[in-house]
Amino acid sequence: RNPVGLACTRLEANVLLVTASEQEHECLVTAEHHAHLSVEDTVFEAVAAAYAAVLPEERHRGAAVIDLGVHSTGVAIYDGEAAVCAASIPVSSDHLTRDIIMGLHHYHNVTVSYEDAEMLKREYGCAMLGLTADNALIEIPAGEGRGSKEISRRQLNEILEARAEEMFLYVRDEIRKAGMDQALMEGVFLTGGGARLQGMLDMAEKVLNCHAKYGLTVGIQDWPQNFQDPARTTAAGLAMYSARLKLHRTQRRKPPGLLGFFGW
Numbered sequence: 207r208n209p210v211g212l213a214c215t216r217l218e219a220n221v222l223l224v225t226a227s228e229q230e231h232e233c234l235v236t237a238e239h240h241a242h243l244s245v246e247d248t249v250f251e252a253v254a255a256a257y258a259a260v261l262p263e264e265r266h267r268g269a270a271v272i273d274l275g276v277h278s279t280g281v282a283i284y285d286g287e288a289a290v291c292a293a294s295i296p297v298s299s300d301h302l303t304r305d306i307i308m309g310l311h312h313y314h315n316v317t318v319s320y321e322d323a324e325m326l327k328r329e330y331g332c333a334m335l336g337l338t339a340d341n342a343l344i345e346i347p348a349g350e351g352r353g354s355k356e357i358s359r360r361q362l363n364e365i366l367e368a369r370a371e372e373m374f375l376y377v378r379d380e381i382r383k384a385g386m387d388q389a390l391m392e393g394v395f396l397t398g399g400g401a402r403l404q405g406m407l408d409m410a411e412k413v414l415n416c417h418a419k420y421g422l423t424v425g426i427q428d429w430p431q432n433f434q435d436p437a438r439t440t441a442a443g444l445a446m447y448s449a450r451l452k453l454h455r456t457q458r459r460k461p462p463g464l465l466g467f468f469g470w
């Protein structure tokens with residue numbers, strides 16, 4: 207995999223290109239500029255999360271990062287030191303929240319706001335039936351002038367389970383396309399705020415048939431313990447990616463000879 211020092215007459219490489227909408231990319235960069243911030247580089251979120259959460263030896267044995275964001279879900283798959291897949295799937299945490307709104311309205315004739323649906327998901331939701339007290343009753347907030355209503359926790363989680371399973375079925379398709387469905391020895395690492403939903407690890411293991419764990423930040427000295435949260439892993443990875451860029455630029459600027467050797 208590393209050709210340095212080898213004699214050859216022909217050199218080939220398999221390269222993974224991560225593409226994005228030029229218009230959306232420019233909008234993101236422009237938004238940063240309007241916030242008076244400069245942009246060094248851009249990187250796919252799941253790849254950034256992998257910088258922080260997956261050690262080199264884990265990548266070598268085969269690993270995948272699933273970044274469950276509010277409006278997007280990214281997948282990065284590693285085989286050895288190479289990224290063999292970077293994909294975005296069309297289901298995110300936002301879909302689960304909106305499913306609660308639609309499901310409660312359709313099946314229980316209850317209208318809830320987006321904020322209340324998000325609260326129900328975080329406090330009572332589970333991505334897989336049987337992991338909570340499914341028969342327990344929960345109170346559904348009602349609009350002004352209307353009394354509250356109770357439903358069982360199972361009724362809420364049936365809505366979430368269906369969408370969570372769909373999400374990981376999309377991920378499974380990407381893993382199979384990359385030819386890694388039997389090669390993820392380190393399993394999958396879940397990052398992003400969506401990973402905090404109870405039962406997500408269990409659903410991932412059920413659908414993907416491999417070990418699943420939270421992708422937490424490793425490799426940053428004195429990283430605060432209260433920041434050990436999958437929702438913060440991508441931010442940590444972006445910081446590590448930026449540091450790596452700066453290191454490479456510093457090394458390229460070093461003069462040759464003894465001055466460069468001593469770091470002058």
